[in-house]
Amino acid sequence: MDRENSIKKQSRIRLWFQAAWFVLTNGYVRGYTKGMIFNGNTKVICLPGLNCYSCPGALGSCPMGALQAVLGNASYRVSLYVFGMISAMGVLFGRLICGWMCPFGLFQDLMYRIKVKGKKKNMPGHRYLKYLRYVILVVFPILLVSLMLDVTGASMPWFCEWICPSGMLLGAIPLVAVNSGLRAAVGARFFWKLFILLAITVLAIFYYRPFCKYLCPLGAIYGLFNPISSYRLVIDKEKCVSCATCQKACGMDIRTFETPNSPDCIRCGSCMAACPTGAIESTWGRMGQKIKSRCFRDDGDILPARKKEAETTAYVPSDEGIALSVSRGKAVFLGILMLIAGTISLILSVLMPVVSNLSSHFLIDIYQNTNVASVFMGILWCVASVIVILTGVYTIRFRKLPERLTSINEKLRAAWIIALIGVAIGAAGAVANIKTLSSFFTPMLLNPFIYACVPVLMLQVRMMCRETEGKKCSRGLWVIMSIVNILLALSTLLVLIILNLGS
């Protein structure tokens, strides 16, 4: 019973995540009400799933549509940009995208929830039908688009034009329902695609995700990355008893205990929830446990009896010649600085753009002049901010051991490198598109902490390392660096005040 509840809970979490992702990436509300599509610069970025860019709410483009757009353009025969984006998403997530981020996958999941008799996982002929998606991948979006050219050397998006049901569901029906001009253009192709959509909808009620299993070319590509993607399933051979409970729970009918990273696996997590011995884990789950234990739990390197002593007094190890203590106050001070500055940086990197994005759906069109490079810069600064925040927590729980200090410096160095890469990308984008210089320059002014203050923090941590090695450090220098760090940590607020005073 517990396992059943666990599977249901996992399914519910996934459904809510899919819905939230859909709202986030297709939230241009005005498109639905006016029968138009969003035309901001964010549409240069491919959304991970099969998300038609003619969906009125879509804020990004569809990878399949984008691929065919470039391949079908007379000037290009290969699409490095789109293949690069698909590869990057594939190697990071694999078919996790299918299970958690695809709107058409969500639609099929909802259809399968309808209670009818005669439900099965697979269609008849599943053993061979599952290779059909590779045939569709090669024939429709690649071969036909590349070879069937018109007199100008351009081609049509064959997969989108003749097969893709996502375009009908997300694009055609909402647009045609509201836009009378488009309604007048309805013809035979519209009804052909409607028939395909209805057929898949009916099949999805009786069989689990038939489009994903048998027809989706994007899933075919992502599936190839499953064995090497950053998110992978790992089987603990010692715990696994080969009971095949995972296969029974798996909607894609995969023998997970034998092939945990099968190209058919959509990483829904049902097998992990169902496994009676907890033998199935994900690589991200393992990483999360590691971060949790390093930042939030005691690492057990101090015996309980000594723990209270270590917290209240300066701890001196009993062996001779080993490190002297460092006051706990210094560690807490630096940790709090990291927390403050990392949080401010995170708010600037993430929350402000997200809030303005959400409000723009109701007020104004934004992103007309967004420098896409600055979006990537913001994403990397967000990652760096999170690392700094977690390092701050880790530092506060510091237990006066030199190895921990080295580890703190490693984490800060990683955050700094990530932030500098972000600066480089933003600068490249500003140089490439000088009109959008302000979208690079303004964040640089408001967010100096991440790339300017982190090295100073690292210097102070280094001073603490030297103290633990028995070398004395100048108190005056520590005070000066602390003041510099406080100013840098609060620099964003200071800049905002100065800018407001100036205006």
Place this chain on the structure above:
Amino acid sequence: MKIKEKNKKWITVAVLAVAVCMIAAGIVNGEANVVLTKATSICMQCIGLD
């Protein structure tokens, strides 16, 4: 061919690096503009209209 778990990490990093280079090359090549132009106008073929 079974790939060792520890080698998979490096393969992931290598493929990601190649993908980033492909994206950059595609942007320089002007492909991003093609994608943006297509995505910001209603794709009549995609929605089944003539």
